[in-house]
Each structure stands twice: as C-alpha cells, then as structure tokens.
Amino acid sequence: MAKARLKSIAVMTGGGDCPGLNAVIRAVTKTAINDHGLTVWGIQDGYLGFIENRIERLTYEQTSNILTVGGTILGSSNTSNPFQFPVATGGRTQMTDVSDCCIEHLKERNIDALVCIGGDGTMASAAKFAKKGLTVIGVPKTIDNDLAGTDVTFGFDTAVTTATEAIDKVHTTASSHQRVMIVEVMGRYAGWIALYAGAASGADVIILPEIPYKLDTVCQYVIGRSKKGKRFSIIVVSEGAKEKGGQMVVLKRVANSPDPIRLGGIGEKLAEDINRQTGLDCRAVVLGHIQRGGTPTPHDRTLATMFGHAAIELLAAGVKNRLVVWNGGGISSVPLASIAGKIKTVPRNHTLIKAAKAIGATFGV
Numbered sequence: 001m002a003k004a005r006l007k008s009i010a011v012m013t014g015g016g017d018c019p020g021l022n023a024v025i026r027a028v029t030k031t032a033i034n035d036h037g038l039t040v041w042g043i044q045d046g047y048l049g050f051i052e053n054r055i056e057r058l059t060y061e062q063t064s065n066i067l068t069v070g071g072t073i074l075g076s077s078n079t080s081n082p083f084q085f086p087v088a089t090g091g092r093t094q095m096t097d098v099s100d101c102c103i104e105h106l107k108e109r110n111i112d113a114l115v116c117i118g119g120d121g122t123m124a125s126a127a128k129f130a131k132k133g134l135t136v137i138g139v140p141k142t143i144d145n146d147l148a149g150t151d152v153t154f155g156f157d158t159a160v161t162t163a164t165e166a167i168d169k170v171h172t173t174a175s176s177h178q179r180v181m182i183v184e185v186m187g188r189y190a191g192w193i194a195l196y197a198g199a200a201s202g203a204d205v206i207i208l209p210e211i212p213y214k215l216d217t218v219c220q221y222v223i224g225r226s227k228k229g230k231r232f233s234i235i236v237v238s239e240g241a242k243e244k245g246g247q248m249v250v251l252k253r254v255a256n257s258p259d260p261i262r263l264g265g266i267g268e269k270l271a272e273d274i275n276r277q278t279g280l281d282c283r284a285v286v287l288g289h290i291q292r293g294g295t296p297t298p299h300d301r302t303l304a305t306m307f308g309h310a311a312i313e314l315l316a317a318g319v320k321n322r323l324v325v326w327n328g329g330g331i332s333s334v335p336l337a338s339i340a341g342k343i344k345t346v347p348r349n350h351t352l353i354k355a356a357k358a359i360g361a362t363f364g365v
C-alpha cells in the first residue's frame with residue numbers, strides 16, 4: 001500500500017486473553033491518531049465479531065486509562081474460524097468460508113488495514129487474509145511464550161510473576177506440614193512458565209512437556225530430601241507434561257475450538273503417584289486462569305507498548321503481512337506466513353535448565 005493511502009485501520013484481539021492486550025490496543029490507537037491522523041476501529045470478540053460485522057469506532061478517550069487493566073476491552077474468542085464457520089442453510093449446518101464477508105465489512109467502512117493481536121491460531125487466519133489481499137500486521141500475544149519467530153511475547157512475564165508468587169506462598173504451607181506440594185502451571189505444549197516460575201521460586205523439581213519425567217527419579221529425589229532433613233519438597237509441573245512413555249493428561253475437549261484439547265490433571269496424578277510410591281503426604285494446586293488475569297507487569301506493559309507502536313509504524317511505512325517480534329534485544333518483524341503452524345518449545349540445553357540443575361533442582365530424568 002502506498003504510504004499516503006492509509007487513512008483508517010481496525011484492530012482486533014483473538015484467542016485466549018493475556019495481560020498486556022489493552023496496552024497494545026492503547027499503543028496502536030494512540031500512535032495511529034497522534035502520529036498519523038488515522039481513524040481507528042475496534043473489532044469486537046475476535047474473529048466472531050469480524051464475521052458478525054461488530055466493528056465500532058475506537059477513540060482516543062476509550063483507550064485512555066487501560067494501560068494497567070488486564071484482559072481486552074475489545075473482547076476475544078477462540079472458537080470462530082472465518083475460513084471454516086458453521087452456517088445454517090436449508091435446515092443444515094455447513095462449514096463455510098465467510099472470509100469474503102469479513103473483508104466486505106472492512107470495505108464498507110473504508111478500513112485500509114488490520115492489526116491482529118493474537119497467538120498461532122489468530123495468525124493462521126491473519127496469514128490467510130493477507131493471502132487474499134488484505135493488509136495485515138500481526139502482534140504476538142500469549143502467556144505461554146510459545147509463539148515461533150519472537151524471543152518473547154507479552155503476558156509471559158506477568159504469568160511467571162503470578163506463578164512465582166503462588167509457589168512462594170505454597171512454600172510456607174509445605175514447610176509447616178512436611179508435605180510434597182505440586183503446583184500445576186499453564187503452558188500447553190511448552191514449559192516456559194514452569195521453567196521460569198520454577199527457577200524463580202527455587203522449586204526442587206521442575207517438570208516440562210519437553211522433558212518427559214521418570215516417576216522413580218522424582219520419588220527418589222523427594223525421599224532423598226526427606227532423609228537429608230528437608231521438611232518439604234516443591235514440584236512445579238507444566239500442564240502438558242507427561243511421564244516417559246505416558247500420555248498428556250487431558251481435562252476436557254472443547255468441540256468447536258481449533259485446538260480442542262484442554263489440559264489439566266497432571267498435578268493431581270503426580271500427587272497420587274508420589275504418595276503411593278513414597279508414603280509422603282502430597283497436595284496438588286492448579287493455578288489455571290489466574291495466570292492469565294490481573295494487571296500486566298511493567299515489562300509486559302512496555303513490551304506491549306513497543307509492539308503496538310511498531311505495528312502502526314510498519315503500516316504507515318507501507319509494510320504489510322508481517323508479525324511484529326522482539327528478537328535479539330530489539331523490535332523487528334517476520335513474514336506472517338513464516339510462523340504458521342510452528343511453536344517455540346524450551347530447548348533441552350537452555351541456560352536456565354543448566355543453572356537450575358547446578359543449584360540442585362531436578363527435571364525428573
């Protein structure tokens with residue numbers, strides 16, 4: 001798009017929410033209005049609102065006082081794929097590509113470009129819209145920190161901070177009762193939250209999806225601590241972890257979600273298995289969506305602000321179909337299509353794994 005033609009943009013948030021989304025919306029809107037005189041529109045509830053034509057003007061005032069607020073003022077959804085949307089015709093429901101209608105909804109408002117804030121699923125649709133000719137810039141979000149192409153996503157630091165505070169609290173009750181306390185954290189197929197919160201809170205055992213654990217190793221480790229007079233053990237386990245040769249523990253399936261599996265229950269399983277094998281008193285705590293809530297940390301507020309600002313600067317410079325990223329200590333961008341279908345997992349030789357091991361933690365192998 002030629003620089004002079006950009007007059008109006010829309011912004012949307014897709015997928016699970018994450019602390020810092022509002023900070024991006026604020027940075028996008030205020031940069032667009034202040035620096036480029038653009039008109040800004042907000043799409044409600046992610047791709048669902050895009051499909052249903054729920055697109056409202058977003059003003060400077062509406063994006064004031066939201067920097068510190070968790071969640072997203074636009075709403076989000078993780079069920080509606082514009083390229084495969086259930087449409088009822090003649091008494092039958094058929095999966096239909098309604099992406100042309102979405103593009104029409106932008107055209108009728110003279111919207112030139114779209115800023116999509118979301119995870120892998122949101123970017124998959126964004127890349128498909130880009131292929132159809134829509135000008136799109138992606139902004140990566142997820143507490144899981146598992147998006148390919150960027151060193152870090154906003155929301156991760158807040159989730160790690162929340163998890164670390166929770167594990168610190170669990171420490172004192174574990175010590176009072178001479179228990180093995182197991183804290184299950186989010187992260188789906190990547191163990192970033194477990195690794196960082198585990199290391200930050202000095203957990204004794206850290207279990208990641210990337211490193212299937214051996215129950216014997218974990219049991220021997222906690223018994224060894226008891227024998228040394230340590231009154232308790234703290235285990236941090238990622239929801240997607242599994243025993244060597246075993247399966248991930250699935251809590252439920254959400255039929256109309258692009259990734260229908262919801263993980264959960266590995267903490268309780270570990271508590272039962274360790275109790276059975278060692279006789280030690282074990283309790284499991286699941287942190288769940290608490291990790292997605294609350295006010296973003298200063299790190300996430302500033303990262304989100306730089307991401308939102310960069311998205312508008314790219315559009316204003318005529319750049320399109322790229323994902324804003326943080327790589328090697330600075331903002332840059334990668335092609336949207338280059339990250340589709342990829343996730344960023346914890347490498348087994350990560351520096352923090354080496355450091356935690358050296359300090360005495362085990363990863364259960």
Ligand SMILES: Nc1ncnc2c1ncn2[C@@H]1O[C@H](COP(=O)(O)OP(=O)(O)OP(=O)(O)O)[C@@H](O)[C@H]1O
Nearest residue numbers: 015016047078080081118119120121122124125258
């Ligand atoms: N392969 C895909 N192609 C097109 N659209 C997709 C695809 N996968 C997901 N989407 C759509 O993108 C939106 C968000 O998807 P999803 O729930 O996977 O969230 P996300 O953006 O990946 O964030 P997170 O997984 O961190 O919650 C949904 O509306 C979904 O239908």
Ligand SMILES: O=P(O)(O)OC[C@H]1O[C@](O)(CO)[C@@H](O)[C@@H]1O
Nearest residue numbers: 016142143144186187188262263
């Ligand atoms: O909000 P939902 O649909 O239960 O999804 C939960 C999943 O989303 C995430 O919070 C973010 O990807 C994961 O950590 C978690 O497994």
Ligand SMILES: [Mg+2]
Nearest residue numbers: 015119120121
């Ligand atoms: Mg996803």
